[in-house]
Amino acid sequence: MIEPEPSQTGHVYLVGAGPGDPGLLTLRGMECLARAELVLYDYLVNPAVLAHARESAELVCLGHHRQCRRMDQGEVNRRMIQAAAEGRIVVRLKGGDPGVFGHAGEETAALRAAGISYEIVPGVTAVLAAAGCAEIPITHGEHSSSVALVTGQERRAKASPALDYGALAMFPGTLVFYMGIRSAAPWSEALIRRGKPEQTPVAIVRRCSLPDQLVVRCTLGTVADVIREQKLRPPAVIIVGPVAAIAPDESWFSARPLFGRTVLVTRPRRQAASLCNRFAELGARVLVQPMIEIAPPPDWAAVDDALDRLEDFDWLVFSSANGVRCLLQRVCATRDLRRLGSIRLAAIGPGTSDELAAWRLRADLVPGQYRAEALAEALADQASGKRFLLARASRGREVLAERLEQAGGRVEQVVVYSSNDVARLDPEVKRAAEEGRIDWITLTSSAIARSAVRWMGRRLGGAKPVTISPITSSALRDMGGEPAAEATEYTIEGVVRAVLLAEMGGMPG
């Protein structure tokens, strides 16, 4: 029997990216992105979604935006077909759902005609996210038994039949206008002329599911004026019908404690995720601008030498998660974890012991308070005659070594990573700081505090500094700044709680 030739053709996934919040991408969409070699994405797609693509994937933005290439539908089709015909895996990533005003029909017809295999991965369309995040049920037992999705830009789609405003005015349910901001006057007047009451409730939901989501309520008779007066710009969905009036003034989304606030997270990028996620979950807009970078030490010789003599030490002491990661990476690159043998491990706090746990190692000691003084104190009792190896940063504090030596310990320090100030600020962050748009800035170490002041000035662009500990606060004060909040537990979660406490003026729940 003759084996069929393995197919040389690629495949196209038409994937809905959801309305904005990157968490609203489907699992299937994420899988497709992870295998894509070429991603053709619309400008409305949140760039955070692209983080699921491989680093080697080619990412091409399409659409009406300064950073994007303008491509007409024919060019998009040709590009997809050509890439797939070359054997590449293509993701065509669209805002919301690919089939809702997303030209999925045109694209699949072209793929079908070219004999290219494809799959459609649905996404959360804008109005469903608006309904969820603004708490406007688009169907409702008493108020609405049907929904119509309507385009406000009908004239551009010349081939489609004209909207029948008479039928829409009589439609027994909720009308949802997409792309209806600029055309609000014509469509609202057309509906009123054909008998839809001017008093019909309307809700405009702009940038739904995003931290700057805006909900404006009005009526069919006032919608065009409201859009003009408030200078509302796309993207927004406009929900027309009784359900628009029954939503609570404050939805769960806008009631979150940090909604409307902008927080600048300054940790090194690989450590920033958990803090960013916590703030985002609490409703904040999160910007990331690392103030320091973690790099290998200039020279491993001293570290390697200490690793060769590890049995000479009683304790290996870590004062940061970075220290754990960098040292253990070195151990594994030059030998393996058995080298640690029975040496005892001390960690300054839970972040550090968590990093040890990620390497399947358990800290023998974590002090009750997460700072160098407390760690020294916890070790001091048994320090006499003991030998300590301290894994530290290039710019670290000396207090731990000093205290252990005072307590009779023999201390050797090795620099396992260097911490350097970043070389530049992201222009978007710089602009936000200059315009005073940042509410909070997190300062999670003394080095970060110093670098932040060097980059942003003593006033930090008007952002309120929240520090992780009194040590970081005093580093900030030494630079002429003043913390607005300080963590009482010296952890990342402590930083989040300090902000909540300051915002709410009471204990967070």
Ligand code: SAH
């Ligand atoms: N396929 C998309 C719609 C594309 S048409 C979907 O299923 O959602 C573009 C229109 O979608 C915008 O003009 C606006 O009406 C709507 N839209 C997209 N993202 C939005 C958002 N985050 N908030 C409100 N409306 C949005």
